């Protein structure tokens with residue numbers, strides 16, 4: 001006899017990221033699919049964690065995280081995000097940004113509530129919405145700017161809509177939301193009393209001198225926004241599983257209750273490593289941006305040369321490219337076909353859309369070493 005999984009498991013929509021990684025390993029290809037963040041973690045961060053382990057800071061912490069990290073985050077929020085928050089009551093350290101996002105949905109929304117998700121979306125956002133028995137309400141943003149219009153946002157709001165997810169800089173589009181677009185969200189959220197859940201994991205990875213704007217810093221949004229941030233991308237420590245939510249005290253209290261039940265706390269010594277990292281100079285963050293911008297330019301130039309039109313990202317470390325001219329019946333067929341013919345793996349655009357829009361796109365990740373990028377470009381050049 002087999003025991004069936006819960007009904008909500010059948011609703012999940014796993015992306016093709018795992019499939020492409022598996023297939024890529026099988027054929028010995030170059031994986032530009034999954035974003036692992038391949039830069040070395042800064043010494044400051046590694047040393048901070050090692051010192052904490054040596055000092056015996058290896059036990060459970062308070063579920064909201066250790067005070068030195070919460071204080072360092074509050075200082076960083078003031079300095080870099082224009083946000084003034086109380087480190088003792090408005091910050092919850094969690095198991096990755098992923099954990100903070102999941103705890104937020106469980107703590108603040110009820111089954112059946114509607115939540116606006118902008119397409120193209122990050123697959124974990126959709127699946128965490130489905131896992132919480134919420135109703136995703138999609139609004140498609142169109143390349144190359146993925147601009148948000150007030151009338152379009154207004155049109156997807158239904159009587160059960162309670163929240164909207166914003167991802168800036170966005171995975172997979174690399175879009176940065178402008179102050180004007182965030183003001184649109186503020187107006188619509190105010191009109192319908194919506195919660196704004198803002199994933200800012202790529203906040204330090206923006207290009208061409210463009211600024212990252214935290215939604216909570218926009219007039220009218222501070223009280224109704226949960227800012228979800230983390231360290232995976234900023235310090236290239238995706239395996240440490242450290243992130244946090246920032247919210248008004250009563251919201252943070254509920255998020256922390258769920259966080260406690262799901263994770264107990266984030267890994268203790270690693271919290272001290274992240275606190276050390278937040279003391280890094282502005283020079284570190286400028287170098288991080290410069291390094292990824294250089295990699296973005298290498299890959300976009302290579303894609304253009306191969307005849308795959310890239311939608312040049314303004315942030316994060318992915319690029320969507322148009323593959324419609326290759327004549328495949330679907331994005332998945334194109335991604336698998338490309339892997340076989342060139343040995344380079346990307347992610348089918350259909351992993352980020354409900355509708356047909358994703359079928360002409362493929363996503364490549366450029367958080368890879370230069371040699372890997374150059375080798376991939378050489379192989380893709382065979383498409384010409």
Ligand code: PLP
Nearest residue numbers: 096097098122171201230232243
């Ligand atoms: N949010 C977005 C938009 C991402 O792209 C990713 C990772 O790719 C995450 C969250 C995961 O972050 P974390 O490692 O902090 O859980």
